[in-house]
Amino acid sequence: MSGVISKNPSRLLLPVIYLAFVSIGLPDGTFGIAWPRMHLDLGVPVELAGSMLILVTLLSAGSSLASGWFLRRFGTGPVVLASCMLTALAQVIVARSLGLGWLIAAAIPLGIGAGAVDAGLNGYVARHYSGRHMNWLHASWGVGATAGPIIITGLINSPYGWRGGYALIAGMQGFLAVLFLFSLKWWEQPDAVPGEGSESGEIRFGTATAGSAAGWMSSAAFGLYVAAETTLGLWAGSVLVVSRGMPQSAAGWSVAAYFGSITVGRIVLGLVVDRFGNRRVIQAGLALAAMGSVLFIVATNGVLAFVALGLCGLGLAPVYPGLMHETPRRFTVDATPVVIGRQAAAAYLGSAILSPGVGALARFTSLEIAGWVVLVAVIGLMLLIRLLDRATERR
Numbered sequence: 001m002s003g004v005i006s007k008n009p010s011r012l013l014l015p016v017i018y019l020a021f022v023s024i025g026l027p028d029g030t031f032g033i034a035w036p037r038m039h040l041d042l043g044v045p046v047e048l049a050g051s052m053l054i055l056v057t058l059l060s061a062g063s064s065l066a067s068g069w070f071l072r073r074f075g076t077g078p079v080v081l082a083s084c085m086l087t088a089l090a091q092v093i094v095a096r097s098l099g100l101g102w103l104i105a106a107a108i109p110l111g112i113g114a115g116a117v118d119a120g121l122n123g124y125v126a127r128h129y130s131g132r133h134m135n136w137l138h139a140s141w142g143v144g145a146t147a148g149p150i151i152i153t154g155l156i157n158s159p160y161g162w163r164g165g166y167a168l169i170a171g172m173q174g175f176l177a178v179l180f181l182f183s184l185k186w187w188e189q190p191d192a193v194p195g196e197g198s199e200s201g202e203i204r205f206g207t208a209t210a211g212s213a214a215g216w217m218s219s220a221a222f223g224l225y226v227a228a229e230t231t232l233g234l235w236a237g238s239v240l241v242v243s244r245g246m247p248q249s250a251a252g253w254s255v256a257a258y259f260g261s262i263t264v265g266r267i268v269l270g271l272v273v274d275r276f277g278n279r280r281v282i283q284a285g286l287a288l289a290a291m292g293s294v295l296f297i298v299a300t301n302g303v304l305a306f307v308a309l310g311l312c313g314l315g316l317a318p319v320y321p322g323l324m325h326e327t328p329r330r331f332t333v334d335a336t337p338v339v340i341g342r343q344a345a346a347a348y349l350g351s352a353i354l355s356p357g358v359g360a361l362a363r364f365t366s367l368e369i370a371g372w373v374v375l376v377a378v379i380g381l382m383l384l385i386r387l388l389d390r391a392t393e394r395r
Helices: 013-025 030-042 048-074 076-096 100-128 131-156 161-182 213-243 248-269 278-298 302-316 319-330 335-364 369-391
Strands: none
Touching: 013 076, 013 100, 013 131, 013 161, 030 048, 030 100, 030 131, 030 161, 048 076, 048 100, 048 335, 076 100, 076 161, 100 131, 100 319, 100 335, 131 161, 131 248, 131 319, 213 248, 213 278, 213 302, 213 319, 213 335, 213 369, 248 302, 278 302, 278 319, 278 369, 319 335, 319 369, 335 369
């Protein structure tokens, strides 16, 4: 299949997509903040949180894998609209929940909706917008991921409680669904081959197929990246406080530096990525992340930990958006939706496997294993992406 994108994507659509990425991030992190109070109110065991997160993750992975078919069958706009409505419905169910059955019922639309909208939006932006916008859009996710816990924290001790927080998030996503409904015509954009930019009106698709070695390497790269990112975010605080005896405040600021530098890094990278290219920026970022990981392993005080995790965040910032934006430039137009669906599914599975795995390893060794696992993952990711780049070089 070949051709050329015949018109620029609607300028009116870009702010809607930015808001959509904020919306994707809103539910992330809220569950962990609300759960200590929620499980008491609902009368369910505290350890049930792990099972619920695994259920949502598996449903999201399955939805991402199936997203290619849905996108071809219905188009990006309708799929994004339906996904947003499903995630809004999930928040409503949580806000009204009376027990375990309600939580399971909420997990179904949340997982299905999150996986589909993630793959759908990433694929659309990768095909129609520059690397600048891909980085800024993932920074928008960081805004949502920060705002969600703030909303829950602000309301949990109020008369509205955690239910009010989830109801507010549901209302925000419902508002976004209305925006999607009225913007459906803006999504009507044909895909095609050759060219090199996005907003310029052309994009050059690659030649690799979904079933090629490159197709599977690309999925593995996403799984390994998200595994490293989530593992460091989950365990860094425990390593600093429990294993190294640092004050809670020092650990808190260090972890905040990690997440903050990912978001800030993506905002800054949006200004330069189109000049240097995704591939160079990704490799430079991973080298910086490897340096930060080594410094984290040896950090003995709060200042070193703050710097180490800040470097890790800055280094990891370009990897996910850069890899996603490169996907259409590596694969054929028909393979791109399939590969993006696999990548999103691998990302969910990576976060679900490695982070708990580090916890299991720590029982037999120590929490210090987390830093070493992240370092090995980052180095492995550097090598894997180099192989992927060579397999998809332009000729």
